[in-house]
Amino acid sequence: MQTKTSLKILGWKSNNLRCPDHSVSFRKGEDNDSHRISLLQMPNGTGKTTLWKLLRTALSGDKTELQDDGIIEFKRKGSDDDFGSFDVSLLFNGAMLSIEIYFDFDSCTVDFWTTYSKGKGRVQGFHPPVEAMRFLNNSFAKFFIFDGELASNFLRKDSRKTREVIDVISQLGDLNNINKLLDTYFENCIDNCGVSTLQGFNRRKSAYQEVKDTLDQRKKELEKLESDEKSAEDSLDELTTRADEYIQTQKGIRERIEGLEKHLRNLDAEYKDSENRALNIIIQPDALSKHFAKRITKFCESLDRLKLPENVAREFFIELQEENNCICGRPMDKEAKNEIKKQETRLLGSEIITVLNQLKSSKLPPEIQIFEDKNQELKEILGKMKENDVARRDCSTEIEMQKNSIDDEDYVALIDKKRNLEIRIDDISTAIDKYRATTDSAKNVKSTYSIQVLEKELNKRSKEYLKSKEAQIFQVKSQLTKKLLENAYQEAQRTICSQITEDTNVRIEQVMPYNSIRIAGIENYLHLEGQKGSSEGEKLSIAYAFLTSLFHGCGYYLPFIVDSPANPIDLEKRGKIAELVPKLAEQFVTFIISSERGGFLEALEKNESDIQYLTLFRNNIPSIVEKAKHAKSYQETENGMLVEDKSFFWEFQMQKEEE
Amino acid sequence: MSNQGKYFNIIEKSIKDSAKKYDIEKNTVDIIIAWLEFAYDNPSAFDPSVVQTRASLIDDSISISDVELDS
Numbered sequence: 001m002q003t004k005t006s007l008k009i010l011g012w013k014s015n016n017l018r019c020p021d022h023s024v025s026f027r028k029g030e031d032n033d034s035h036r037i038s039l040l041q042m043p044n045g046t047g048k049t050t051l052w053k054l055l056r057t058a059l060s061g062d063k064t065e066l067q068d069d070g071i072i073e074f075k076r077k078g079s080d081d082d083f084g085s086f087d088v089s090l091l092f093n094g095a096m097l098s099i100e101i102y103f104d105f106d107s108c109t110v111d112f113w114t115t116y117s118k119g120k121g122r123v124q125g126f127h128p129p130v131e132a133m134r135f136l137n138n139s140f141a142k143f144f145i146f147d148g149e150l151a152s153n154f155l156r157k158d159s160r161k162t163r164e165v166i167d168v169i170s171q172l173g174d175l176n177n178i179n180k181l182l183d184t185y186f187e188n189c190i191d192n193c194g195v196s197t198l199q200g201f202n203r204r205k206s207a208y209q210e211v212k213d214t215l216d217q218r219k220k221e222l223e224k225l226e227s228d229e230k231s232a233e234d235s236l237d238e239l240t241t242r243a244d245e246y247i248q249t250q251k252g253i254r255e256r257i258e259g260l261e262k263h264l265r266n267l268d269a270e271y272k273d274s275e276n277r278a279l280n281i282i283i284q285p286d287a288l289s290k291h292f293a294k295r296i297t298k299f300c301e302s303l304d305r306l307k308l309p310e311n312v313a314r315e316f317f318i319e320l321q322e323e324n325n326c327i328c329g330r331p332m333d334k335e336a337k338n339e340i341k342k343q344e345t346r347l348l349g350s351e352i353i354t355v356l357n358q359l360k361s362s363k364l365p366p367e368i369q370i371f372e373d374k375n376q377e378l379k380e381i382l383g384k385m386k387e388n389d390v391a392r393r394d395c396s397t398e399i400e401m402q403k404n405s406i407d408d409e410d411y412v413a414l415i416d417k418k419r420n421l422e423i424r425i426d427d428i429s430t431a432i433d434k435y436r437a438t439t440d441s442a443k444n445v446k447s448t449y450s451i452q453v454l455e456k457e458l459n460k461r462s463k464e465y466l467k468s469k470e471a472q473i474f475q476v477k478s479q480l481t482k483k484l485l486e487n488a489y490q491e492a493q494r495t496i497c498s499q500i501t502e503d504t505n506v507r508i509e510q511v512m513p514y515n516s517i518r519i520a521g522i523e524n525y526l527h528l529e530g531q532k533g534s535s536e537g538e539k540l541s542i543a544y545a546f547l548t549s550l551f552h553g554c555g556y557y558l559p560f561i562v563d564s565p566a567n568p569i570d571l572e573k574r575g576k577i578a579e580l581v582p583k584l585a586e587q588f589v590t591f592i593i594s595s596e597r598g599g600f601l602e603a604l605e606k607n608e609s610d611i612q613y614l615t616l617f618r619n620n621i622p623s624i625v626e627k628a629k630h631a632k633s634y635q636e637t638e639n640g641m642l643v644e645d646k647s648f649f650w651e652f653q654m655q656k657e658e659e
Numbered sequence: 660m661s662n663q664g665k666y667f668n669i670i671e672k673s674i675k676d677s678a679k680k681y682d683i684e685k686n687t688v689d690i691i692i693a694w695l696e697f698a699y700d701n702p703s704a705f706d707p708s709v710v711q712t713r714a715s716l717i718d719d720s721i722s723i724s725d726v727e728l729d730s
Contacts, residue, residue, distance in 0.1 A: 005700060130700070130701050130702055130703060131700035131701070132700075133702035134699065134700055134701075134702060137702070169666070170666035170667075170669075170670070171666060171667055171670060171695060171698070171699060172666075172670065174695055174698045174699075174704075175670055175674075175695060177698075177705055178691065178694055178695065178698075181705065181710045181714065182714055182717060185710065185711070185714035185715075185718070186714075186718070189718070469728070472728055473723045473728065474718075476723050476727055476728060477718060477721045477723060480681060480683060480721060480723075481687075481717065481721070483677075483681050484674070484677050484678060484681055484683050484687075484691075485674075485677075485691070487673075487677040487680065487681070488670065488673040488674040488676070488677040489673075491673040491676060491677065492666075492669050492670040492672075492673035492674075495669045495673065496666055496669055496670075499665075499669075553664055553665045553666050554664045554666060556664075
């Protein structure tokens, strides 16, 4: 079952401070329950302001107010003791909690001591349980330890107190705090990434994408090239195999051709030999025919007789040129001489003369057997030559036929194709080298082919991009949470303010039924409807109505401590305020002076039966002290008296207070 | 557990409504509300270590698509 967080003030004890030493208890009976309303009547000059500050310090843990005033100022006048203390007893969620302010006037220092029944005993410092820290702090405490100044601030346009108190009590402030802290968290995250702008992110993203696209493109291109290279190599292998196979199949033909050609060469050699032998026979015609031999012999005898040609010939031509007339009868002129000389050279240098000389010197075979042998030999040679010629033609024909059987055109085409493929593979390999290179002199990414270079660049840009992407993600998250929480804050604030306005107006109407003052709305302050100003009493009435409405909606049972709750309020309106007071909180503690009682106490008593009447005063007026000693309950210290008695409370009046 | 009163309920509803408006995941909303609930009676709710933990949880609970990133 859910229970509201509850805080009650059970009392306090003051020692050696400016207010009279006293120990006040708001307990009701023996248990830890407190009175619903405790009225602490203190005449002016009793140290009410001091007590107020001590209370606010003890319940906020903030000693600034004490230090600002000067620690020594809190020391009881005339005291020789260097120490003082103020100890507030609280009941928090059913457990005892004590906050003690300890003054060292010698060193002018002040310290807190905390005792919590569920804690570690008495410890130095301000250490209430964490659950109580929500309202036992400087921001919150001032709203339940309430003074008239705050009431005015709720209505001042230049004050943010209204918004502040709503934020603190409704947890809107926590929501706002979460928003700010998340903003800081994401800002730090973005700072750690080193990039904060959308432009920076887009620039890095484009730079990364450019390399990535180029790298993907290059990888595809390389894959295609490698595929082409493999395909070309496979084709080359196939062509090489085909060429080898082709060469293998053509080997027999070629060997056959070579054999035929060798045979042909042998036939040619034999033919040539036969031819030479035949010619050697033919150049001796006298050996082939006796008729021809006789005629040659006769011719040679004639030459001998004429002493021709070598011995006579030259003298003949020389002598002829010296004659007056040629042997033909023509005069031997210069032209005839030149002609003879010319013919002499031709005739004497010709083969005819040589042949003639050889004929003259040769000895012709005289026997018929020789002619028959030579003829037979020549016939055999010529017959062999004829056979050889047929064999040579047949061999040539065979060689031609064998050559024709080779399909040279296909083979050349095959070799051409192979050569083209080799060139293509070289080209592809050169291209692939660019992709596989470890360096690249290209001036920009798009012109770069080296995959290694592109991968390095991608890695570099990827890191930058991822950082900027991460930063951008944080940016978007930050914007998103900011929108979420700001929107939620505005919506919640609008709803809460609207409800508080409505509730407050209902309460204002109860307090001031004949007054037209109403709240038009809540901005940073309470915006009054058509109202330019209001009296102090009206301000306080509105503030009570507002705070009552505000506290009504929160999840705490807190005491409400008010200084002079009705002092500035017109007498006729005090009753209405008194009607409102019991609704303000579970426990209402107020500091009051005797002049406030009128119009307030009567109405209060009508609306609440559980009222505690306390009067604290300095014991320097004997008549009052004497009277106090007849009260229902009292305690007297060295410099003051605390009386708990309704009648005494009602009747208490001091001259000093009236002043 | 404490009863945090009607203001807390109003704030909780506003966060949920706002989350619907901006299409924010329930998990994120739950973490924020839990933080707020924790802050109700824990002043340490805004201590640096707690903030870091809670903010990280919120951070992790939000997923941003590339489309959102480019928009």
